[in-house]
Amino acid sequence: MTLSSPSARAVDLRVEPVDNVLDHVERSLQVELDRDTVVRKRRSVGARTDRRTWIRIERRGLDKVDVQGWNGTECAARLEGIAQPTWRGCVVWRDADEPVMWRADETELLPSAPIGNAILSEDPKLEDAWWQAFNASLDALAAQHTGRVATPDTVTITQALVTESIRSLSPTDDFDTTVERWVPAHADLNWANMTAPTFSPFDWEDWGNAPRGLDSASLWGSSLAVPALADRVRHERRHDFESRDGKLMTLFACSKILGPDAHPQDPRLEPARRMAEQVIAELQAG
Template identity: 75%
Template sequence: MTLSVPTGRAVDLRVQPVDEILDRVERSFQMSFDRDSVVRKRRSVGARTDRDTWVRIERRLLDKISPQGWNGTECAARLANISRPAWQGCVVWPDTDEAAMWRADETALLPGDPIGTAVLSEDPQLADAWWREFNASLDALAAQSTSRVATPDTEAITQDLVTGSILGAFPGGAFDTNVEQWVPAHADLNWANMTAPTFCLFDWEDWGNAPRGLDSASLWASSLAVPALADRVRRERHADFASRDGKLMTLFACSKILGPDAHPQDLRLEPARQMVEETVQDLQSD
């Protein structure tokens, strides 16, 4: 199936027809979807299969696929000591009418429900055991090695991107924006990509090396509408936030909240502004 949109434009799979795409993947994997379980997002569709697995299908523009490839979920299968769904296989094909690719990855089912949307407005009341497993998985991930480069929001994270994002949002900052430590990161860590009550981290499409603290800062930013939850993230990942790179990633995360597309009613705006002031002062005094 192809979708009739101008070349190079993104497709919103929440509104576009996807039945033929699901049919194609069923034939490729020789299984059937539970059509009542279909979850549609802007650039991905997922559903449960009749063999008790989950398939996530994504469409990505060619200019959003880096030279390292587009196989994050497959490559994450080699990561040890991390709570994540086991990868089963994939199928990839080109969109014949558009400059885009389709990819379907089959994984084991999640051990629980996703905690919520990417940005939470209520405290999920997570147990201490959940936080212990969360920390163990993030620490294990950062301790491993990879040649992959993280692609948050499908854009490779580089020193130039970090510097441009921070100084573009907060010009005049008299501090060094050079990253000291690059470590493996999930690169899309938010409350929609983790389960509870059993912890599991999924959607590994964009993982790779990133500045230390990217994941912690991203989750904190997703929690700012619930102050107690944001504070808990900072306590649990204190070592990341206390590091110089973690402070840079805090500014990087805040630049997305306070950027030109900021919504005036976003409850995260004021706490983000306050954190920017504190973090800039810390960096200037280092």
């Protein structure tokens, strides 16, 4: 018999009252949060502490609480060769009124400020040293081993999901969508989750095994409104993009941009369409 958890109501933590949650974290971790530094995102809240650390608080429905992402920051602490803030500890509790779990992870402060929004509209003008550190961390991550599976957008990535997403772009085209190589990936790599001028990726809750090239393709998709930046991502990660799996992940990224919820004024639409057509032609040609 399979036990199922009730679904939690959809909540946007950018507007949901969270004072009680912040109070709970302070009591549990014996820390004082600087309320003037609170950063609120759709599914997480963060703030500085009086001991010069950062606490990230996440709300997740019971139906979404499992090994696939819930303890990502904690599990990422054992990764080697990755630039990331040191993890200090956490507190986890079940909501008394809803089918929801809360988790607060405490880490060292970021070495620099986040680069920008998830999708950039201006070139951040990153130094060569930043790109070198970026490449070193992504290569080190892909060389490690984990039993976790990546959950981009909190959805477990599977072969079926990859195939379905790619077929949404080319329902009549016939080419093999089978992924050959699965490697550890951050799975939420965008410009809001990396710092500069010192490179450091953060928000590791979704990391795990994914098709090779997922991170590279995701970052490229987040860069398409700045053509020179998108080209730089493809150049720096060309060994990913030139691989067959990398081409599949390029189509996977394009499917997210060109999906039914796409905004007609999104400047990424046309370059994503062009790239999808080019990559589909390459895959069909073998």
